[in-house]
Amino acid sequence: MSAATTTDAQVSFRRPSGVRTTKNAIATVYVFLATALAVIPLAWVLYTVISKGIRLVLTQEWWLQSQRGITPRREGGGAYHAIVGTVEMALICAAIAVPIGILGAIFLIEYAKGTKVARAVSFTVDILSGIPSIVAALFIYALFITIFGLGRSAVAVSLALVLLMLPVVLRSTEEMLKLVPNELREASYALGVPKWKTILRVVIPTAFAGIMTGIMLGLARVMGETAPLLILVSYAVGINFSPTSDTMGALPTMINSGRDQAPQLPGYERVWAAALTLILISMLLNLLARFIARASKLKEK
């Protein structure tokens, strides 16, 4: 007991030594600088795109007109044709990739967890998530156009995008399903609920917000891809809704087609406005995902 008392007497409340204070200050500065270095380029890009593109994006024609009959030297026209193309191709892609991704993740986590098959599939998906978009595009070109003899089309682009979106959706859904505690599954089984219904009504709703976020991240990635567009569909300045025709406008190809304009030409400004539009659509999707996630969550109190 007396030993404890002496130790207590030696407890000090003084400030740390000068060396430690200095180390702390240096570390704080490093951490701050690293954050600033990460944020500066992002803010810079955003500032450049907004400042150069905002004027056109705020006009009504931008959202309602195409570039048909408009040369780089002429003012006017809009990005409607490209927005239609980008959204349409992304939606077709999502319609294919989302069900496959979610069902695949359910199989891997709920039915095949820990088996060799699951490990092999997860490994393959990891590799797939690393493939460059141009490889995906060339694969679809070889399969769709060279082997099947079908023409270039927006659908072909969507298929290439599926290869890029599928791993994102599958992996993120997998992670979200892993986060659902096993106790919830057991609680459901203990009520005499079959496994498939447990997955559908307990597991998926619990992981819903996370799955939604994964889908939106996948969509945002896919909408900015350029290589599949360049290889699998031609850029068109007119409005075209048909996914099977061989030309269709899209925001990345709209940016690409005008990228070599001289800065004093009206076409130059349209490139920046298209870039800003692409960012805005991604942001809108992100907000939508958050809104859906929040709306699906119950109030606690």
Next chain:
Amino acid sequence: MAKRIDVRNVDIYYGGFHAVEGVSMTVEPRTVTAFIGPSGCGKSTLLRTLNRMHEVIPGAHVKGSVQLDGTELYGQGIDPVAVRRVVGMVFQRPNPFPSMSIYDNVAAGLRLNGVKNKKILDDAVERSLMSANLWNEVKDRLGKAGIGLSGGQQQRLCIARAIAVEPQVLLMDEPCSALDPISTLAIEDLIGELQEQYTVVIVTHNMQQAARVSDQTAFFNLAAQGKPGKLIEIGPTEKIFSNPDEKATEDYITGRFG
């Protein structure tokens, strides 16, 4: 409504590991049976074989016979899902479904088994919450999330959810170990009331709890770590706690080991 459980020569394995060896016991309808014993002695494992929940763990299997009013639970063509509709379970940690409201949590068992009639669901929710002594606390906020309740309320919600499907037997795996003494008391009172309608089997580490709530106590032990758990003694709670036949039981209950 309550049913009798007959366990005969049950051996339980997890893959190659022999977890529980040679258990035989009878649980009478409308009684509370407590399983006590040191950690790892197979109490929870045995409890989970009573509604075939242990099968959720890959590689787990059972030898021997478990009968519910004479029906063999491990017989040919028996659906574990159907067994679990009759033998309900409450878990160690409260686990309400986070995506569901209080109402939906209680109604979940019925709804997920195909009941759609609003009147039946309303009645079942009110009756179950009343039996779980939770109705007065939540009746004005049935639409709010179940996970917004306190720990003790959540556990009573889970009990309400389990009894909403009107099981014959209720298994409880340390239902109070995550709760404070006041919530524990509430649950213990509730077990006393549930006994009037259900056969209750409860696993507990709390000796006083076993003495307070149960009619019959089963003591489990294992010879050494890695050896299978065994049923050492089962008998009326009064006898087990005052004058057990086995020395090991007395040692455990008086706190001389374990």
